[in-house]
Amino acid sequence: MSSAPPLAELTTLRVGGRPERLVTATTQRDLVDLARDVWASEEQWLVLGGGSNVLVGDDGFEGAVIRVATRGIEVLPVDEPGRARVRVQAGEPWDEFVAYSVQRGWSGLEALSGIPGLMGAAPVQNIGAYGQELSDHLVAIEFLDADDGEVRRMTAAELELGYRSSVLKSGLEGIVLSVELDLADTTAERAVLGESLGEPIAYAQLATALGVQLGDRVPIADVRRTVLELRAGKGMVLDPDDPDSVSAGSFFTNPVVTERVARTLPASAPRWYLAPEVADEIVPLGSVAAESPLDAFLAFQSSDEPAPQPVAPGEELVKLSAAWLIEQSGIRRGFALPGSRAAISSKHTLALVNRGGASAEEIAQLARFVQSRVNAEFGITIVPEPVFVGIEL
Numbered sequence: 001m002s003s004a005p006p007l008a009e010l011t012t013l014r015v016g017g018r019p020e021r022l023v024t025a026t027t028q029r030d031l032v033d034l035a036r037d038v039w040a041s042e043e044q045w046l047v048l049g050g051g052s053n054v055l056v057g058d059d060g061f062e063g064a065v066i067r068v069a070t071r072g073i074e075v076l077p078v079d080e081p082g083r084a085r086v087r088v089q090a091g092e093p094w095d096e097f098v099a100y101s102v103q104r105g106w107s108g109l110e111a112l113s114g115i116p117g118l119m120g121a122a123p124v125q126n127i128g129a130y131g132q133e134l135s136d137h138l139v140a141i142e143f144l145d146a147d148d149g150e151v152r153r154m155t156a157a158e159l160e161l162g163y164r165s166s167v168l169k170s171g172l173e174g175i176v177l178s179v180e181l182d183l184a185d186t187t188a189e190r191a192v193l194g195e196s197l198g199e200p201i202a203y204a205q206l207a208t209a210l211g212v213q214l215g216d217r218v219p220i221a222d223v224r225r226t227v228l229e230l231r232a233g234k235g236m237v238l239d240p241d242d243p244d245s246v247s248a249g250s251f252f253t254n255p256v257v258t259e260r261v262a263r264t265l266p267a268s269a270p271r272w273y274l275a276p277e278v279a280d281e282i283v284p285l286g287s288v289a290a291e292s293p294l295d296a297f298l299a300f301q302s303s304d305e306p307a308p309q310p311v312a313p314g315e316e317l318v319k320l321s322a323a324w325l326i327e328q329s330g331i332r333r334g335f336a337l338p339g340s341r342a343a344i345s346s347k348h349t350l351a352l353v354n355r356g357g358a359s360a361e362e363i364a365q366l367a368r369f370v371q372s373r374v375n376a377e378f379g380i381t382i383v384p385e386p387v388f389v390g391i392e393l
């Protein structure tokens with residue numbers, strides 16, 4: 001029997017059995033050495049940051065969990081006035097870095113305040129919220145490649161960052177050692193204006209809460225405070241006193257469909273038109289969860305169901321609200337299956353929460369139920385956002 005702690009103790013959903021072993025690295029050198037040792041032993045491995053975007057099965061993990069606890073922030077020289085360049089070690093808590101950057105008068109991450117987890121995981125799903133995404137400011141990462149054990153620099157372009165996606169999430173194996181960011185340094189502006197203004201507000205709910213128009217610029221500290229308030233109202237900041245924050249954040253991503261599919265929904269369904277480059281995230285009508293239209297097409301060729309409609313050249317793509325789809329399929333906040341300790345958050349339909357003592361299987365059962373209700377009602381398969389380890393939907 002493993003003496004490692006259950007992963008329930010290291011994940012925000014508080015589920016997951018024990019790994020065979022757990023190793024923790026506190027310096028970059030250690031992290032590289034530990035990972036190379038684990039890879040040489042050919043056991044299975046998993047990198048773990050803050051555990052806020054994983055669903056680990058009740059049987060735990062048959063292999064080594066490599067826990068990242070490396071710290072350090074290095075300010076890099078810049079040629080361009082008004083910019084700040086910084087390299088942050090993978091184990092720095094994301095929100096502590098956002099607080100630090102706001103305090104320094106660096107703008108660009110203020111709307112990403114309050115997201116749990118560590119810096120190294122931020123590029124994995126290109127974290128985003130309230131109109132900002134990591135990709136807007138990511139320059140490069142230092143990456144320890146599991147293929148050859150070498151450290152290399154990967155630029156943001158090489159990471160193919162998309163909506164909650166990257167090559168790291170879709171299969172490139174290795175460890176993000178550090179993250180290099182480019183932010184706006186508002187210090188000179190502050191000397192003139194008396195305050196550090198953030199990026200133009202790009203999210204309607206945030207603009208309303210701040211009492212400004214979309215596109216207006218607001219002091220970065222106000223943006224941070226308001227985002228934290230908005231997030232707390234939805235159980236989206238980790239808070240030991242808020243049972244609705246025992247979650248992995250949004251459990252499903254917003255599905256991207258073709259305009260033809262979107263037209264089948266009631267006019268009241270929220271929708272956002274997208275640029276064509278996100279085409280590979282399309283979830284065709286009635287499809288199984290698929291990584292690309294080609295995968296979906298191939299999956300349907302081998303099934304009895306009708307093939308999805310191909311995407312016509314130039315056809316617009318539309319992002320739908322997963323929360324709206326879930327609510328309209330009859331699932332309300334606070335909903336739980338009979339006898340289950342997993343529930344929909346009482347503050348936000350998109351979060352699945354552990355009400356205390358839930359198993360990973362109970363969380364998965366609820367997720368399957370939500371997915372099947374939405375599919376039955378709208379013919380759209382919503383796709384989970386967290387990474388699944390030793391458990392499937």
Ligand SMILES: Cc1cc2nc3c(=O)[nH]c(=O)nc-3n(C[C@H](O)[C@H](O)[C@H](O)COP(=O)(O)OP(=O)(O)OC[C@H]3O[C@@H](n4cnc5c(N)ncnc54)[C@H](O)[C@@H]3O)c2cc1C
Pocket residue numbers: 012046047048049050051052053054068090115116117118119120121122124125126127128129168174175176177235236237238245247248249250387
């Ligand atoms: C209450 C709450 C609110 C949230 N709100 C948001 C939100 O607004 N926007 C958003 O985008 N996300 C949100 N999330 C999800 C989550 O916080 C982010 O995805 C975060 O970046 C995960 O960081 P982590 O360190 O906890 O990653 P983990 O959960 O530890 O790991 C997630 C994945 O990344 C991999 N990974 C972790 N570290 C590394 C590394 N150094 N190198 C390579 N791979 C690594 C893991 O193997 C795993 O596959 C929320 C989660 C919670 C609980």
